[in-house]
Amino acid sequence: MTNLKISGTHFTMNNNPIQLVSGAIHYFRIVPEYWRDRLVKLKACGFNTVETYVAWNIHEPEEGSFCFEGMADLVRFIETAAEVGLYVIVRPSPYICAEWEFGGLPAWLLRYPDLRLRCLDPLFLTKVDAYYDVLIPKLTPLLSTNGGPVIALQIENEYGSYGNDNLYLEHLRQGMISRGIDVLLFTSDGASDSCLQGGTLPDVFATVNFGTDPEGSFRKLKEYRPNEPLMCAELWNGGFDHWMKPHSTRDTEEVVEICEQIWGAGASVNFYMFHGGTNFGFYNGANHGAGAEAVYEPTVTSYDYDCPISESGEVTPKYHAVRNVLAKFMDIGDCQLPEPIPTQSYGAIRVTEKVSLMESLGTLSSPVVYPCPEPMEKLGQKYGFILYSTTVSGPRMGEELHLQEVHDRALVFLDGEFIGTVERWNPAPLKVDIPVGGAKLDILVENMGRINFGPYLKDYKGITEGVRLGYQYLFGWTIYPLPLDSLNSLKFKPIDKTGKSNEPNFYKATFEVETAADTFIRLDGWTKGNVWINGFHLGRYWNRGPQKTLYLPAPLLREGTNEIIIFELHSTDDFVIKLEDTADLGE
Structure with a gap:
């Protein structure tokens, strides 16, 4: 039996001191054929642990219907990590952030208008418990206490950046324990008073997340946990991209300097990310801050993250720099990398x-009729596009067409002619002229990814309030859900x-x-x-x-x-x- 324990201010494994050197690799962002390649490269860098989130929305895509196959085969990923010789940290929180669609929460939760997210709301807890009834039994045989590689599980993710419901956190903790989880449980939060007060439990190991200032971050953690090991559960060594923004990178020398401070202090660390992967399909998330100037910012398809292993699995200069600095602090042996994966120009x-989309509507969608242009979630749709059609009487010249709270980007057509785009981050009205006899109005809305972090998680998609000409709301809509699955x-x-x-x-x-x-x-x-x-x-x-x-x-x-x-x-x-x-x- 291999069991991670806390012994004063240090971790021990089988009574021997251990410093966790972990890297984040998300199985759901990588084709399964490449899992072993990425894990071997993590091991070859000198790391002893792999960490992964568990994305609820890929495992329960429809309520009560579960998937643990293909890219969702969590068990196979963990078993592969064990075969490579890695310990595993699993973060199965209902919410994961991760720049992932809706922070990993399944979109079908939004069908329940009264449901409250990430708190002791009975309806939300019922959905989490039903998911855990399926998920946790898959993890228990893989625990280190049962001879497996899983040494720790996270209760919730950066909860102090969202709420302060300690009873909710305790419910999740007890839910794991009652289902057989007996390895180390932990929380991870920003290194601030509000985060560490709102996101932790007194008898659960606490970690902090940061990208700079290890000394200051650990100092703050020690104020709350002076007698526990120091661990950074997310060292942000790179960065992710939003559409319409510059490509994000992180200087390698800065990362090396931070690593030297962390390892020099004897602290444990999890690189976020070690290998990012790809936001395949419609699974990219989005950000939206809370300030007056904050706008919706969708994340791109690539999750390269400028980390030690590129999106396509290539070892980067950052990889070698990190390995070299790690070798100063512990014996990591030779770097035994697998053969590079070939690339080709075809x-x-x-x-x-x-x-055309318009002539394909009959086969791609089953239309429904509503008085108002309802959001996707009310129609049971999760991702993709949605088309709203109505007829507007005329003549009405020089009117302004307003799409109230369009989420996220709309193409507008009048009698089949494209007349403009309305975007969530730039919701200016369109000038329209409706001829005598009226016109057909079509509005195609793209869901560009639900918000994954912050106070605006409840992110309905489509036209979420209404459409009006001037002050007059337009009623009587034919709606075509277009999930494109x-x-x-x-x-x-x-x-x-x-x-x-x-x-x-x-x-x-x-x-x-x-x-x-x-x-x-x-x-x-x-x-x-x-x-x-x-x-x-x-x-x-x-x-x-x-x-x-x-x-x-x-x-x-x-x-x-x-x-x-x-x-x-x-x-x-x-x-x-x-x-x-x-x-x-x-x-």
Whole structure:
């Protein structure tokens, strides 16, 4: 039996002192075929532990329907870590943040209008308990007390940055214990009075998260826990990107200096992230601060994070720098890296077929009729797009069209003609002229990712309040949910080269592969949309950047013919995409 214990101000394992050197790797951001590669690289860097969040929304995508297969095979990931020789820290909090859609909470929770998140609300706790009834029994055989690699579990995640309901935290703690969790339990919070007061329990090990000033952060932690080991549960050694913002990086020398301070103090650490991975599909999150100037900021598809292992698994200069400084403090042996994963440029691929969204509505969606333009969640929809259609009487010249609380980005069409975009972060009204006899109004809204941190977690999608011309609300809507979870019904036709389209279209291309290798999709000349490869949803692209390429892992390719589908919301200058052998995450 291997059991992590607290002995005064130090950790011990089998009565021997141990300093935890951990790195965060999220199984749900990596294709399973690459889990071992990333874990071996973590071990080769000298680390002894891997940490992962557990994303509730991938394990219970529909209420009462559970998934622990493929990229959601948490047990296999933990078992692989054990085979590599790593301890495992699991963070199965209902909420994880992680720049992940809704902070890992399942979108179906928002179907319950009276439900309160992350507190002792009986309805919320009922949903958490039902999830834990399925999740926790999968973890208990993997605990170190049962001969497995899992040495610690987190109760909640940075709770002090959200609330102060200690009874809620105690409910989660007791829920883990009653289901058989008998390893070290802990909390992780910012190094401030409010966070450490609101997010901790007196008899639960407390850690702090930070990116700078280890000395000051640990000093604050010691004020509350003078007789416990010091641990940084999240050392932010890189950074993530928002659309329309510069690419985020973290200077390697700064990271090295902070590591020297942490390890020199004998503290334990978890690198957040050690390997970031990808926000595949619609699973990227978003941020929204609480200040007067704060706006909604959606996260990009790449979660490279500028950390020691790149999005595509390459060892970076930061990796070697971190390993070199770690070697000053402990014996980590030789660096035995696996063979690099090959990349390949498959060249330019011409798109040959397309079909418009509007003519595909009948096969992609089952419309419903409501007086008001209701949000996705009321219709049981989680992700994707939603189209609102109504008829407006005329003449009404020089009116202003207001979309009240559109979440998150809307394309507006009048009698089939695109007239403008309304964005959550720039909700200016559109000027419209309604002719004699009236006009058909269509509004296509994109859910760009639910907020994952802060006070605005309850983030409904679509048009969440109403649509009005001037002061007059418009009623009588036909609504088309468009989750785009299957595109098999699309009826593609050869592209008409006579003109450039300015409406949402699906485009299709095929290409041949003799040997599958990692590659990167570049969409120069395209505007904004989503990409699927052989039915797998890679994620979003946008020419506003910073991200310029989408990572396509080799296991998603097949020898022979491969199919790419692009859902372009606006237009493209050229019906060509490129598959290159290097990533471009922007500047």
